[in-house]
Amino acid sequence: MxxxxxxxxxxxxxxxxxxxxxxxxxxxxxxxxxxxxxxxxxxxxxxxxxxxxxxxxxxxxxxxxxxxxxxxxxxxxxxxxxxxxxxxxxxxxxxxxxxxxxxxxxxxxxxxxxxxxxxxxxxxxxxxxxxxxxxxxxxxxxxxxxxxxxxxxxxxxxxxxxxxxxxxxxxxxxxxxxxxxxxxxxxxxxxxxxxxxxxxxLAEGRRPEPLPEKGPAEIAQANRSFNQMVRDLAQVESDRAVILAGISHDLRTPLARMGLEVEMANLSNEAREGIQSDIGQMDAIIGQFLDYAKPTEASSFINVDLGALLSETAHEVSRLHDVRITTDIAEHAQVLGNATDLKRVLNNLIENARRYGRTAETDYTEIDIKCTVKGMHSFKRVVVEVQDHGPGVPEGEIAQLLKPFTRLDAARGQANGAGLGLAIVDRVLQRHGAELQVRNRDGGGLLFQITMKALG
Structure with missing residues (x-):
């Protein structure tokens, strides 16, 4: 040189x-x-x-x-x-x-x-x-x-x-x-x-090139251990994919057979609807487990119009009779990510607000959705806010919301599922390099704020 x-x-x-x-x-x-x-x-x-x-x-x-x-x-x-x-x-x-x-x-x-x-x-x-x-x-x-x-x-x-x-x-x-x-x-x-x-x-979900296992003894040993860890994690991911495929086949197939047998059984309408509801809930719980465990590969990231994705999701949810949605969505909110996973994140946040954001005074849930683009050049960020007008969550328990299998029944009313909805949101956003903030909204309700690096 x-x-x-x-x-x-x-x-x-x-x-x-x-x-x-x-x-x-x-x-x-x-x-x-x-x-x-x-x-x-x-x-x-x-x-x-x-x-x-x-x-x-x-x-x-x-x-x-x-x-x-x-x-x-x-x-x-x-x-x-x-x-x-x-x-x-x-x-x-x-x-x-x-x-x-x-x-x-x-x-x-x-x-x-x-x-x-x-x-x-x-x-x-x-x-x-x-x-x-x-x-x-x-x-x-x-x-x-x-x-x-x-x-x-x-x-x-x-x-x-x-x-x-x-x-x-x-x-x-x-x-x-x-x-x-x-x-x-x-x-x-x-x-x-x-x-x-x-x-x-590795934290972004990509597999790095093996580090050179040479040089001073301490550096060589650290690189050797890191390379071994990467290989072990790759093996774990491979084993998990096999396990997920087995879960999907071994559990959902019997559930589908049970559903068919219920339809053909001589049961009262009330009993049939109850069993079908239980089977549907079990299938939803299995789906949550699969969504939580499924890895998000950075290689699958593409240019995603988050504003358009948010508008589409809000339009779909607005068809429900128990929801009133107000939107303020900026144009050209482009981010790099997996469109399917980001759609799941938005669905989970809106569904969480729909379920737990209702007040005793109304028979519907008010949800405010906002998307803005802030900053310039390399500091440009897309900020998404999803907020409801419900009772909110005690300040000391907000940090527990994003943990797996957590359901704050006392604060958020009834709870269905395995308690993985918000944990899935947090896991997917971490792999996208996004920042998620949760806090109580001024005037009542809960606010979820997502900040992602913007493209262009």
């Missing part, structure tokens, strides 16, 4: 993995920053004394040699010597005048120690300057007899790494360290992100 392509890929992965990736990256970044700070501080302390000694020795040597050369050279040769010092060594000698415009010496952390060492060797009257008569440089004074002179060295000869240079190098190293931290974080997080994606696919 080429390095220029690696960096964008790392940060694209980081955008998707805002949890563990950024925690790992932050910890490594903080560790790197603290290490760099400690390193820079240690180098500064350790290097300070040797650097002061080196610069001081250099200044003392240059001044001493120049002083000796000028002192012991013949007067007629001094001009030539000064020219040679300028040409070959970059050293300039000027006469020290009382009216010279002198700037203070360079302002850095090393200068006080350098001054102390140089004055200890050359004399306490040694002066330092960063500019004399507008000419920048490193200036040091010395005397030959009663005459004073300035010796100017180029700043580059005595300059070590400045604070900005240290900061620049520290920044480069820190940047490389952070890129390394991003790479390490990505390598650590990649197997976990892969496992998370596979788990999400």
């Amino acid at each position: 080429k390095f220029p392509r690696l960096v964008p890929r790392l940060f694209s992965l980081a955008a998707l993995k805002s949890g563990l990736f950024w925690r790992t990256f932050l910890l490594l970044g903080v560790l790197t920053t603290l290490s760099m700070s400690a390193w820079v501080g240690m180098i500064s302390v350790v290097q300070r004394e040797p650097q002061v000694q080196q610069i001081s020795s250099q200044v003392i040597s240059v001044v001493t040699i120049t002083h000796a050369a000028l002192t012991h050279s013949a007067p007629e040769l001094r001009r030539e010597l000064l020219f040679e010092l300028v040409s070959n060594e970059g050293i300039r000698i000027f006469t020290l005048e009382d009216d010279d415009e002198v700037e203070p010496p360079p302002d850095n952390a090393l200068m006080p120690d350098i001054e102390a060492l140089v004055k200890a060797k050359l004399g306490k009257d040694t002066r330092f300057s960063s500019s004399v008569n507008g000419m920048p440089g490193f200036w040091v004074s010395f005397k030959i007899g009663e005459d004073g002179y300035w010796l100017m060295l180029e700043r580059e000869r005595i300059r070590g790494l400045t604070g900005i240079q240290w900061l620049g190098w520290a920044g480069v190293v820190s940047l490389l360290s952070l890129l390394g931290a991003a790479l390490i974080s990505s390598l650590i997080n990649r197997p976990l992100a892969r496992l998370t994606a596979a788990t999400r696919q």
Whole structure:
């Protein structure tokens, strides 16, 4: 993998993995920053004394040699010597005048120690300057007899790494360290992100591709266990399909035979209708069990017009004499799902409202159905609300409504069936990635609210 392509890929992965990736990256970044700070501080302390000694020795040597050369050279040769010092060594000698415009010496952390060492060797009257008569440089004074002179060295000869240079190098190293931290974080997080994606696919009803059973022992073992779990779940689903087929055949066939025998038996009309009602209720209970246990495959999802499906369901129910339905349904409420299962969800919610939403004052049930589309672009959602005007449910018992085999008789009146209607609703919506909220309606009654991701 080429390095220029690696960096964008790392940060694209980081955008998707805002949890563990950024925690790992932050910890490594903080560790790197603290290490760099400690390193820079240690180098500064350790290097300070040797650097002061080196610069001081250099200044003392240059001044001493120049002083000796000028002192012991013949007067007629001094001009030539000064020219040679300028040409070959970059050293300039000027006469020290009382009216010279002198700037203070360079302002850095090393200068006080350098001054102390140089004055200890050359004399306490040694002066330092960063500019004399507008000419920048490193200036040091010395005397030959009663005459004073300035010796100017180029700043580059005595300059070590400045604070900005240290900061620049520290920044480069820190940047490389952070890129390394991003790479390490990505390598650590990649197997976990892969496992998370596979788990999400499994939760949505899809069978993920087998995870690679290699790498560090812990990751390999986790992937191996996950793959085994997926195979076991697939086997369970297969066995359940066989059991469901057996239930449908082994129970409904005798029920159909019993119904035929009842029709042919010499029974009173009241007894025949009672037995037929019991057989019909048993068949409905078996149907509820099958609906609850039947898996919803994500591969069967298609573009479904939920608004049209809701209008159709409401129209069918409105034919019943004991129901009054009010609708407010938005157009183009498109979602991704299984049309048959979503139709079952809507039927169950409306049937639940029809059965348990009636008040003592009326002989019919009022049901309000609303469908709206909210948000924009990727945040677009379809919201469906089904509400009745009945007695509602005590707040502490609302959470029990969606559990299998739950029938709140005291709160919702008579109850028929196995208590799986709302559990089927919750199970199907979970597999569709939808959110179901149940709460009491203002003014009385129960409100079911479904929120699904919209298409388009």
